[in-house]
Amino acid sequence: MTLFENVPDRKGTRSVKWDLVHSLYGSEDVLPMWVADMDFPTPNAVTEALVSRAEHGVFGYTYTDTALHKTISNWVQDRHNWQIKPSWLIYSPGVVTTLHIAVQALTNVDDGILIQTPVYPPFYDLVSSHDRKLVTNPLKLVNNRYEIDFEDFEAKLKQGVKVFILCNPHNPVGRVWSKPELAKMAALCKKHDVTIFSDEIHADLIFDGNFHIPIASLSDEINEQTITCMSPTKTFNLAGLQASYAVIADKNIREKINDFLKKQGLTMLNTMGITALDAAYQHGKPWLEKLLSVLETNKQLVIDAFKDRQEISIVPPEGTYLLWMDCRKLGLTHDDLKNFMQEKAKVGLNDGKSFGEEGEGFMRMNIACPTVTVKEGIKRILTAINS
Ligand SMILES: Cc1ncc(COP(=O)(O)O)c(C=O)c1O
Numbered sequence: 511m512t513l514f515e516n517v518p519d520r521k522g523t524r525s526v527k528w529d530l531v532h533s534l535y536g537s538e539d540v541l542p543m544w545v546a547d548m549d550f551p552t553p554n555a556v557t558e559a560l561v562s563r564a565e566h567g568v569f570g571y572t573y574t575d576t577a578l579h580k581t582i583s584n585w586v587q588d589r590h591n592w593q594i595k596p597s598w599l600i601y602s603p604g605v606v607t608t609l610h611i612a613v614q615a616l617t618n619v620d621d622g623i624l625i626q627t628p629v630y631p632p633f634y635d636l637v638s639s640h641d642r643k644l645v646t647n648p649l650k651l652v653n654n655r656y657e658i659d660f661e662d663f664e665a666k667l668k669q670g671v672k673v674f675i676l677c678n679p680h681n682p683v684g685r686v687w688s689k690p691e692l693a694k695m696a697a698l699c700k701k702h703d704v705t706i707f708s709d710e711i712h713a714d715l716i717f718d719g720n721f722h723i724p725i726a727s728l729s730d731e732i733n734e735q736t737i738t739c740m741s742p743t744k745t746f747n748l749a750g751l752q753a754s755y756a757v758i759a760d761k762n763i764r765e766k767i768n769d770f771l772k773k774q775g776l777t778m779l780n781t782m783g784i785t786a787l788d789a790a791y792q793h794g795k796p797w798l799e800k801l802l803s804v805l806e807t808n809k810q811l812v813i814d815a816f817k818d819r820q821e822i823s824i825v826p827p828e829g830t831y832l833l834w835m836d837c838r839k840l841g842l843t844h845d846d847l848k849n850f851m852q853e854k855a856k857v858g859l860n861d862g863k864s865f866g867e868e869g870e871g872f873m874r875m876n877i878a879c880p881t882v883t884v885k886e887g888i889k890r891i892l893t894a895i896n897s
Pocket of ligand 1: 546603604605606607630677681711741743754
C-alpha cells in the first residue's frame with residue numbers, strides 16, 4: 511500500500527488544502543482534513559498520459575470526440591449499471607458550473623429550488639446568487655443515520671418548487687440513497703413536475719455493502735426529467751484539472767443547457783482535463799479498488815476511535831471520503847467547537863454550520879489521506895478532549 515502511504519508534500523503547490531492552512535486556521539501547525547480533495551497521487555496511468563501529452567508541447571484547442579464519449583459511457587455502464595447514449599453527454603469544467611448553468615437555463619427568478627440539508631454549501635449559493643427561492647427538506651438523524659422526511663419532501667415540492675437538487679451520495683451526511691428512497695423521491699418529483707438535478711460526483715466512492723444507483727437509471731420517465739452530473743475529479747483526485755460531464759437524456763433540456771453554456775463561452779474543456787479524464791476511466795479501475803480499501807480502513811479507524819467516547823460520535827458513511835462528526839455532546843457552543851478543533855486539537859475540519867443550520871454542533875473530516883495522517887488527526891482530537 512505504499513502508493514497510499516508515501517504521499518508527496520503538497521505544500522508549495524498552491525494547494526487549497528495545505529497552503530491556505532495559516533490563513534484559514536490561524537496557524538501553520540493545524541493538520542488540514544477539510545476541503546474535498548485527496549492527498550493521494552492520481553493513478554500512474556493518468557500521470558503518464560499527462561506527461562506524454564505535456565511532452566508533445568502543443569496545447570491548442572482540443573475537442574471531446576466520440577472515443578471519449580464511449581470511454582465515459584463504458585465507465586458509467588461498468589460502475590453504475592446504467593446504459594447511457596453518447597448523445598446525452600455534455601461537458602463542463604465542473605459540477606458546480608453545470609449546476610449554475612442549469613439553474614439559469616431552466617428556472618426563473620423566484621422559482622423554488624429544493625435541497626436536503628445539511629448539504630454541500632455551494633447548493634445554497636446556487637439558489638441565492640440567481641435570486642431563486644430556497645426551499646429545504648431537512649434530513650432526519652435517526653439512530654445515527656440520516657433519513658428523508660418524505661411527508662415534508664412532498665409538502666415542500668408544492669411550494670413553487672421547479673427543481674430538486676439531489677446529492678447522491680450525500681455530502682456531508684454520507685448516505686448512498688437506496689432504490690426505494692430514490693424511487694419515492696423520483697415519483698414525487700414526477701407527480702409535481704419537478705426537474706431533478708442529481709449531483710453524483712461521489713458516485714464511485716462507495717463503501718462495502720452499499721450500491722450507488724443513478725436516479726435517472728430508474729426509468730425512462732425519470733431519465734427524461736433528470737440532469738445527472740458526474741466527474742472523475744473526486745474519484746481520481748483531479749479537481750485542479752477541471753473536467754466534468756453531465757448526462758441529459760431529454761433533448762429539450764440538453765439544448766437549453768448547451769445554449770447557455772455557449773452564451774458563457776464554455777464550449778470546450780482544457781486539454782489536460784480531457785487527457786486525464788480519458789486515462790482515468792480507461793486505466794484507473796485497479797487503483798480505485800485499492801483506494802476504496804484504504805478509505806474503508808481509515809473510516810473504520812475513526813469510527814472505532816470514537817465508539818466508546820461520549821463526546822463525539824461518527825455518523826457512519828455509506829459513501830464519499832467525508833465523515834460527519836456529531837460533536838454536540840462536547841457541550842460547546844458552535845464557535846467554541848470550532849475554536850476547540852482548530853486551536854486546541856490543531857485539526858483543520860470543515861465547520862458543520864457551513865452546510866446549513868442543521869450542522870450546528872457538527873464538523874466534517876476528510877479521510878482521503880494516508881492512514882498515519884488519520885491516526886494523527888484522531889490522536890490530536892482525543893488528546894484535546896482528554897485534557
Ligand atoms: C457534492 C459535491 N458537488 C460538487 C463538488 C465540486 O464539484 P466541481 O469541482 O466539479 O465543481 C463537490 C466537491 O466537494 C461536492 O462535494
